[in-house]
Amino acid sequence: MSTVTVRIPTPLRPLTAGADTVRVEGETIDDVLKTLGTTHAGLLERIINPQGELRGFVNIYLGSDNVRALDGLATSVSDDDVVSIVPAVAGGAARDRRLCELRAAIPEVTPTDAVQLQKQGAAVLDVREPDEILPGSPVGAYRLGRGYLELRVEDVIPDMNRTVLVMCSGGTRSLFAAEALVRLGYQDVRSVVGGFARWKNDGQPFEIPRVLDASARERYSRHLLMPEVGERGQLQLIDSKVLLVGAGGLGSPAAFYLAAAGIGTLGVVDDDVVDRSNLQRQILHTEARVGTSKVASARETLEALNPTINVVGYKTRLDSSNVDEIFTGYNVVVDGSDNFPTRYLVNDACVKLNIPNVHGAVYRFEGQVSVFWPAWKERRGPCYRCLYPEPPPAEMAPSCAEAGVLGILPGVIGLLQAVETIKIVLAVGDLLIGRMLYYDALRAQFTEFKFDANAECSYCGEGATFPGYVDYEQLCSASNT
Amino acid sequence: MTTLHLPEYARTDLEGMAHAGYPSETCGLLVGQQTNDHVEVSRVVQARNLNRERAHDRYELDPQDFIAADKQACDEGLEIVGVWHSHPDHSAQPSETDRESAWEGWSYLIVAVKHDGVHDLRCWRLASERFVEECIEPCPR
Numbered sequence: 001m002s003t004v005t006v007r008i009p010t011p012l013r014p015l016t017a018g019a020d021t022v023r024v025e026g027e028t029i030d031d032v033l034k035t036l037g038t039t040h041a042g043l044l045e046r047i048i049n050p051q052g053e054l055r056g057f058v059n060i061y062l063g064s065d066n067v068r069a070l071d072g073l074a075t076s077v078s079d080d081d082v083v084s085i086v087p088a089v090a091g092g093a094a095r096d097r098r099l100c101e102l103r104a105a106i107p108e109v110t111p112t113d114a115v116q117l118q119k120q121g122a123a124v125l126d127v128r129e130p131d132e133i134l135p136g137s138p139v140g141a142y143r144l145g146r147g148y149l150e151l152r153v154e155d156v157i158p159d160m161n162r163t164v165l166v167m168c169s170g171g172t173r174s175l176f177a178a179e180a181l182v183r184l185g186y187q188d189v190r191s192v193v194g195g196f197a198r199w200k201n202d203g204q205p206f207e208i209p210r211v212l213d214a215s216a217r218e219r220y221s222r223h224l225l226m227p228e229v230g231e232r233g234q235l236q237l238i239d240s241k242v243l244l245v246g247a248g249g250l251g252s253p254a255a256f257y258l259a260a261a262g263i264g265t266l267g268v269v270d271d272d273v274v275d276r277s278n279l280q281r282q283i284l285h286t287e288a289r290v291g292t293s294k295v296a297s298a299r300e301t302l303e304a305l306n307p308t309i310n311v312v313g314y315k316t317r318l319d320s321s322n323v324d325e326i327f328t329g330y331n332v333v334v335d336g337s338d339n340f341p342t343r344y345l346v347n348d349a350c351v352k353l354n355i356p357n358v359h360g361a362v363y364r365f366e367g368q369v370s371v372f373w374p375a376w377k378e379r380r381g382p383c384y385r386c387l388y389p390e391p392p393p394a395e396m397a398p399s400c401a402e403a404g405v406l407g408i409l410p411g412v413i414g415l416l417q418a419v420e421t422i423k424i425v426l427a428v429g430d431l432l433i434g435r436m437l438y439y440d441a442l443r444a445q446f447t448e449f450k451f452d453a454n455a456e457c458s459y460c461g462e463g464a465t466f467p468g469y470v471d472y473e474q475l476c477s478a479s480n481t
Numbered sequence: 482m483t484t485l486h487l488p489e490y491a492r493t494d495l496e497g498m499a500h501a502g503y504p505s506e507t508c509g510l511l512v513g514q515q516t517n518d519h520v521e522v523s524r525v526v527q528a529r530n531l532n533r534e535r536a537h538d539r540y541e542l543d544p545q546d547f548i549a550a551d552k553q554a555c556d557e558g559l560e561i562v563g564v565w566h567s568h569p570d571h572s573a574q575p576s577e578t579d580r581e582s583a584w585e586g587w588s589y590l591i592v593a594v595k596h597d598g599v600h601d602l603r604c605w606r607l608a609s610e611r612f613v614e615e616c617i618e619p620c621p622r
Contacts (some may be wrong), residue, residue: 007551010515010560011586020555057582059544066544084548089564090532091579091589092539100577455603 001025004077006030007084012445015043022084028075029060032083045245057088064212068419102175106182107190114138114165114192122163125153127177130217130231132329133168136206138199141167143209143231146177155227160185161267167192167199210235216308220262226289233426234262240425243267243330245318245346247298249410250336250360252284252296258334261422265310266302267330270294271317281369281407318342320469325350334358334412340391341472347372351459352466356431358420359384360413364406365441371420371432374453374460381433386454391472409441482517484616485563485588485604492619495525496599499567499592506530508540511563511588512554519617520562520588523596526550539578540566563588563604570595573603575612583607588615 006022008015016022022040037044044424049055053073060067061084067075077083095254109117115138118124124141126133142156143274146168157164161285164186168174174191182188192199200206212220212231216238223229229237244251247270259266272294274285282294289297295313302311314326318337327333327349335346335357343359350357356373373381416437423429455462487495499507509527513520528546532539542564554560564587568576573593575583583589585607593601602617 007548007555009551009583009584010562013560014586020560061548064545064548084551086544086547087584088544088582089508089510089528089542089547090540091508091564091566092532092535092576092583205598 001027002079002081004079004081004083006032006036007082009087011087012043012046012085015040015046027076028073029062029067029075029077029083032077033060033073049206055088057107059086060084061086061087069139071291079132099172099175101177106175106178108171108188109165111192111204114167114190114199115204116466117165117190122165123157124165124167124192125157125177126167126196128168130211133209135208136196136200137209138167138196139207140206146173149177153181153184153394157186161187163190165189165190165192165246168195169198169406170195174299182456183441206362216262216396219306219308228428229426236425237262237422238264240332241265241330242332242334242421243269243327243332244336245269246336246338247282247284248272248278248293248336248338249362249405249407250279250338250414251334251418252282252298252413253414254334254336254360254421255284255298255302256305256417257415258421259306259309259311261418262306262423263309263425265312266300267312267314267326268295269314269316269326271300271315281410283292283411296358317416318345318384320345320471323469324353327353330355332356332358332424334360334379334417334421336360336410336417340363343381343384344391344472345469348459348466348469351383351385351422354423357384358417358424360410360417362410362413364404365406365409365442367409368436369413369416369420369432369437369439370436373431373433376431376433379433380453381455382451382453383460385459386457387436389454389458406441409439412439412441482613482616483520483588483606484618484622485590486519486521486618487590488522489619492602493520495590495592495602496564498525498527500598502567503594504537504569505595506532506540506567506595508542508564508568509564510542510550510561511565511590512547512559513562514559515562522562523559525565535567537570540598557622558594561587563590565590565592567592567594575605579605580607580612581609583612590617 003023003025006021006024024032024035026035032408047058124138126141126143127136127146127149129145139144144152144156164181166168166178171194178189178191220234223234224231240263242258244255247268255266274289274292274297276290284298284301293315295315299311299313324344333350333355337343347357351374354375356371358371360369372383374383420432423431436449458464458467508530511522512524512526513522529543530540531543532541551561568591573591589605591603592599604617605612606615
């Protein structure tokens with residue numbers, strides 16, 4: 001048994017009749033404190049909690065060592081050791097005060113009430129960071145991390161009079177975020193008390209949101225900054241399937257940029273091989289691949305640019321026997337053919353399968369682009385046959401091989417096709433539906449011609465039954481190069 | 482109501498330490514004597530703030546500094562009569578964190594400090610889990 005000196009801090013001295021030190025016997029710190037407790041009523045309770053553990057706001061030092069860093073209460077003592085009872089001296093100013101002020105200023109709602117308000121039209125805004133929402137986020141919530149809140153919230157919730165219910169993980173950050181929204185001019189902003197932790201515990205509906213991984217976030221960061229794309233739009237691009245008819249002059253630039261944009265599945269139909277004369281405009285291909293399949297060459301280039309996408313090659317000539325099978329499942333078809341048989345086949349299949357057909361054509365210094373989509377939800381659009389019911393005679397339809405083309409021109413038109421494709425996938429903007437955009441490179445002019453759907457069109461007209469595919473191959477001499 | 486007697490020199494020391502530490506919270510101890518309703522401060526001691534991560538709005542006084550100050554005070558026949566800390570860019574009102582960590586029997590002196598110096602100095606004492614303000618007077622009895 002050892003005898004030690006226990007130093008008593010001022011606040012506890014009323015319990016030791018004012019003594020600043022007390023001599024106590026014991027073998028461990030625990031013994032010493034318990035003995036102290038029996039000789040000085042009320043003292044032990046101030047130091048040890050009912051579970052027999054050292055209270056959080058007090059430390060016991062043996063000499064200059066905190067016993068928490070030794071063996072805790074089991075630390076053994078020796079004769080003439082000094083045991084100090086050291087009150088934890090702590091505090092602080094700011095956040096608590098700010099929080100109290102915020103709680104007084106920002107109304108709070110329970111998750112249950114938030115769900116009701118959401119049903120009545122309120123917006124639930126989850127301000128947690130992307131990695132925090134991986135385990136779940138309220139169904140129908142807008143997800144906008146706190147970091148970009150002020151910059152982007154007006155794009156997400158443009159109506160300042162709409163009730164906004166801000167939610168974070170525990171209900172604290174949401175108060176700060178709510179205050180920021182009030183400063184921006186939102187009229188009715190409330191904070192969801194307890195955050196997502198309570199939302200989940202209370203059994204309110206949540207979903208596991210699909211999010212981009214870190215690599216995709218970096219690759220598409222410039223898209224993510226745009227309110228018209230954002231994470232939701234980028235996921236739409238990744239989920240979309242676009243078919244390019246032809247990996248030539250129009251298909252090359254379109255495919256290149258669509259791959260870069262992250263279109264998840266790019267189909268490429270082409271039965272041709274790379275010819276040196278293609279390289280003047282068909283930028284997917286290279287000198288080294290002259291004589292190899294255009295589909296394989298396209299795949300190599302596109303996968304080198306963006307290995308995360310899926311390139312599906314169809315090394316075949318599109319015809320009436322395979323068009324249904326190839327087109328089915330694609331969201332958009334980009335027509336890069338330069339011959340009428342294929343153009344009519346693409347049109348007819350797109351009408352039949354309700355697929356938007358992004359049309360492009362080039363001739364020397366001129367090009368044209370339009371979108372044919374009779375099944376467009378916004379308004380009925382024309383098909384190619386509404387404009388040209390039948391193909392022209394072969395002598396009036398020269399191919400590039402016959403007429404020549406400025407190499408850059410299909411670049412311009414192919415990229416306009418790519419832009420329309422992205423707009424279709426994202427459902428943004430005004431599509432080139434019922435409008436033909438003509439580009440005259442020599443005049444450096446774009447001209448637009450409007451045209452309507454033909455109610456009598458044998459393919460897309462009202463009440464028309466699909467008349468079947470027509471093989472124009474014998475009628476036209478143009479080749480698909 | 483207890484009265485805290487804070488000599489001018491001690492107040493000057495305190496204000497100097499709080500301002501020098503701005504924008505961090507600074508903390509320390511009040512050494513002196515306490516009798517009934519009177520607390521007489523002989524000197525103010527600065528201690529290290531162990532809370533580095535949030536030094537702008539939190540303090541956690543280094544226990545080693547406490548032990549040293551307590552021992553020295555005892556040797557001089559004095560005692561630790563309270564704690565002081567600064568509130569950078571805030572009022573001298575105690576926060577909820579201050580209240581939760583406070584001990585009865587000590588004076589809690591709070592120094593409201595801004596970039597241009599000390600703006601307020603107020604003292605509090607815990608009674609039945611509430612802070613009651615103490616009167617600060619410049620000279621000892």
